[in-house]
Amino acid sequence: MQDLFSRIERVAPTNVSILLTGESGTGKELVARTIHLLSGRREEPFVAVNCGAIPATLVEAELFGYERGSFTGAIRSQAGYFERAGRGTLFLDEAAEMPLEMQVKLLRALESRTVCRVGGEREIPLHTRVVAATNRSLNDAVSNNHLRTDLLYRLAVFHIDLPTLRHRGDDVCLLADHFLARMNEVEQTRKFFSDDSVVYLRAHTWPGNVRELYNTIQRAFILADGALDLRSAATYGPTVIGTSSEEEGVTFRAGMSLSEVERIVILETLKRFEGNKTRTAAVLGISLKTLYNRLNEYRALE
Missing domain, CATH: 3.40.50.300 (P-loop containing nucleotide triphosphate hydrolases)
Incomplete structure (x- = not known):
């Protein structure tokens, strides 16, 4: 680096x-x-x-x-x-x-x-x-x-x-510290990485490179009150269609429409946050209004 x-x-x-x-x-x-x-x-x-x-x-x-x-x-x-x-x-x-x-x-x-x-x-x-x-x-x-x-x-x-992140060694932690510092500066907070997050930073291969690292930190930042939990935040990232995550991932079957995939992702995320709509919308990157509109649509189909 x-x-x-x-x-x-x-x-x-x-x-x-x-x-x-x-x-x-x-x-x-x-x-x-x-x-x-x-x-x-x-x-x-x-x-x-x-x-x-x-x-x-x-x-x-x-x-x-x-x-x-x-x-x-x-x-x-x-x-x-x-x-x-x-x-x-x-x-x-x-x-x-x-x-x-x-x-x-x-x-x-x-x-x-x-x-x-x-x-x-x-x-x-x-x-x-x-x-x-x-x-x-x-x-x-x-x-x-x-x-x-x-x-x-x-x-x-x-x-x-x-080079890819998997070839940068300790550079991953330097980049992570930089991203977190910028987020703290913008939001005027003092959030920090948990000890387990530091372990996760070094252990994960980061196949999505800097983009994956930044997005994971951003999700963890939204969810954290103080210490960031990257391992948990990573489970709310993109799931490859046709596969399932080892950590309570969502499985999508071939041939599903985009609306079906969207419905599963929204409802599963809402379930993980025990019905907390504010956090669900934040993690999914949508407005509360959009979330409520989707939930009303799903109720109408029941």
Whole structure:
């Protein structure tokens, strides 16, 4: 972890493009935000874009913007993500999922330091720093034609590979302390990890990496009055459909509708909290109003 922090601190003040690699959930966006906050661009926007979530036909318009009337539905001109980032940082998550023809246009924009909106002719100067990320191995991404070699070299002026939590040893506890400190600061509380939670932090393999760690701590934080119980909070996390947890998990059968799955999860969580609707809603991440509406629907079906 100290080596990772050292590399981040060294590259953050520069203006070079950075490529982050690592499994899903290893904290790539967290690192990108940290780089932004440690740079001279910290007062400028940080714009995060999931390239894999944008339809292939809209990637260019989303990144570079478009002029009114340039395509069906373009009723007004719109700035793209590059323009919105301005002199700040643009985080291109899952960059290897971008269509190859769009990768050529992105490469041209990065090399010329200009973009042109779809349907426009004016070249707009770029002052944005680009931090990109992918969960693919770089060799596989290039050999399987997911990522152009020339774009790879343009994005990876500086490359940081993020290890999984299971390979970080005591770093798990450092991250956990950081997340808890932030939550205590926001909520103005003094909650802490129980002794068993520290044991659990070290023993669990954290297959969901940083994302799983953060979500588990957040659930435990909501449930705790003082000491956080991570082991208990973990049982209220996602359950893989078709399997059952060893610790009073919920089993879902194949073919169930989403509404059936939702009903089981809500009622089981309510049961575990002995009917406490406030805690049930908090753990599920829904409002009390939504919870009451669902319960009324279930009663009507009985």
